[in-house]
Amino acid sequence: MNRTDLTPTPTLREVLRACEASLREAGVDTPELDARLLVQHALGMRREDLLIQALKRLTPPMVERVFGFVGRRAAREPVSRILGRREFWSMDFTLDASTLDPRPDTETLVEAALALVPDRGAALSILDLGTGTGCILLALLGELPRARGLGIDVQAAAVATADANARRLGFASRAGFRQGDWAAGLEERFDVVLSNPPYIPDADIPTLEPEVAAHDPRAALAGGPDGLDAYRRLAPQVAAVLKPGGHFVFEVGAGQVPAVTEIFTASGLVVDGTRHDLGRVERCVFGRAAA
Missing domain, CATH: 1.10.8.10 (Ubiquitin-associated (UBA) domain)
Known part of the structure; x- marks a missing residue:
């Protein structure tokens, strides 16, 4: 019919x-x-x-x-865009045109970060760079009851969306959001720094599924000619804002682990390992500040 x-x-x-x-x-x-x-x-x-x-x-x-x-x-507009919301880590997040559509693969970052925290009751400070909907930060705050977090995004609309999600989900007292250029200008130091930066090589974007290429904001996808521009900018900034012994967790694209490891190591960070997503792709790199 x-x-x-x-x-x-x-x-x-x-x-x-x-x-x-x-x-x-x-x-x-x-x-x-x-x-x-x-x-x-x-x-x-x-x-x-x-x-x-x-x-x-x-x-x-x-x-x-x-x-x-x-x-x-x-x-080929995604259902999540039509509904205006997406579930992530069993939470319901509002999204808009300024934010990346959260995907299940990105939950790998939350899993990796939690595995690095020996005491979930610790009063940790968390930084989420390129926060979008705030889903990564807020998912972690849901698991770490004494943690506090800051989310940074270059888009004012994304900052407003993340802040609204935090308020609706009950995290307003522990989560703050700010417009900024990654970690540039931050004076605070953090126990954990996370990011899902743009990592798609520019030339590959037209080949993506139309749900992604036509509906996710290009700035959240485009990683430059080789997909690594954001990591080059972020690595020295992350080294500067991590506390001694602090950890970082970054999402990466398929096959990017060696290059990202080299970039982070060159900035004095220690890469300790990777974590696979549900499709068995090495989806995130994690490590720590050098002693």
Whole structure:
């Protein structure tokens, strides 16, 4: 069934099936899941409502609203962008056009950072560079009840989004956000410094999935000709703001570990290891300030 087969007042079940067909035809990888999420969002329903109210008749304005969202997804706009939110580390984060869409692979940074903390009750200071939605910092604060953190982003809109997420999730008293150029000008020193910087070689961006290339902010993707520009700028800054014995955790692209290790080592940092994401890609590099 597709939209042209629908009556003026189709049932919820019929609309859901037509949405699935539209997304499948558009080549979307998960048409059933995406259709369900978009229908729920459009109609303000819960998942169970799709079963309980399957035979409910929808009005033409309701159908138009549903297919407005489905049309956007068929054009390869991510579901998270349409909904305006993304789950990360079991928390719900608001996002906007200024922020990178948080992805499950980035949870590897949170896992790596937690593995470096012997006492989760310690009063740690955390710095998140290029904070975006604030998801990395806030996920860590959720696991470290006495930690405090600062998130820096060059985009004022991202700073506002991260601050709003912190307030909504109950971390306003322990998380601050500031507009800035990475760690430039910071006088504070931190126990842990994290970042998911842009690391895609500029020429590779057009080859990415359209959900990424057309909808994530280019500044959060573009890492220069070889993808390593941000690491070159960040390495000496991180060395300057880490406390003695402090740790850093950085996300990296596939195959970038040797080059990033060389960059960090040249700035006097000690690279202790890497951590793989769910796809078995070395997704982050971690280490410490030299003694």
